[in-house]
Amino acid sequence: MERVERNTKIAGIDVGKRWLDVAVHGQGETRRFGNDETGHEALIGWLTEQGVVRAGLEATAGYERQIRTRLEAVGLEVVVHQPLEVRLFARLKRWKAKTDALDAALIAAATAQVDTVRAAQDPRLVELAQRLTAYEQITDQAAAMKTFMEHVDLPDLIQTLDEQIQSLSDLKARLADQILEQIKACPDLLTRHRLLMSLPGVGPIVAASLLIRMPELGNLRRGQAAALLGVAPFDRQSGQWKGQAFIGGGRARPRHMLYLAAIAAKRFDPGFKAFAQRLRDAGKPPKVAIVAVMRKLIEAANLVLARQLPWRSVAP
Known part of the structure; x- marks a missing residue:
């Protein structure tokens, strides 16, 4: 990771399901683009015209994934903030008003405070992460359904829930197989995976x-x-907490x-x-x-x- 020079032009992007609101740090102008392929192209063109080399995004339920990938593909540095980070930064700066345009300016200001950026995400891990998220959520759904079944005694309902749980279990197994097959197809990932599996308890x-x-x-x-x-x-x-971690x-x-x-x-x-x-x-x-x-x-x-x-x- 390299320290970014102070004269680096930085943009903040407020990501929504349909729109991308963009502000350049230190400038009053904000722009809105569609969160689709056409909008992404227009956004990248505008950022290039503005001389922006770093963009900050807020993690927004996955809606930021595609634009992050596009920005990194054209060589821009990308910082993804967690929502809590942005909220705390707003509180620190006493920014109380909230609009999409102001959020973009807030994200730009928060991004300007970051000294270093992470390396661009590996596109292979992006796809694997989506499959792993599906695996985790299906696991949670199956567990919740099994807990619910503890309070069910109607035979027809028990049968229906059993079928649903079995369906989820089958999908979970398929996702696990897909994840492991994709890892096996990449020698470098497979090497790392095998090293991690050498650890006790790590399956x-x-x-x-x-x-x-x-x-x-x-x-x-x-x-x-x-x-x-x-x-x-x-x-x-501090306070009542003494000698504890x-x-x-x-x-x-x-x-x-x-x-x-x-x-x-x-x-x-x-x-x-x-x-x-x-x-x-x-x-x-x-x-x-x-x-x-x-x-x-x-x-x-x-x-x-x-x-x-x-x-x-x-x-x-």
């Missing part, structure tokens, strides 16, 4: 989640992977997957089992021990990818 789907959702793994310093996932403890020494933020979807891996590693891997037991013997609550295992696992994932060597379990 094919958990490894795929880390591969897709955390492409930075292998290029992070010690502690960064845990912070990125959201399992790094941060001290809170808390986790927060991070990437929820891969964190949920790694939680499952941590449960398995804590039960079946001698090294991780002993590590968790030492924490429990020291008086740590069960959840704290599991988070510590997750932290150890994600740092190990970063290490095996950096070294390009599989994990070797160590004796307790």
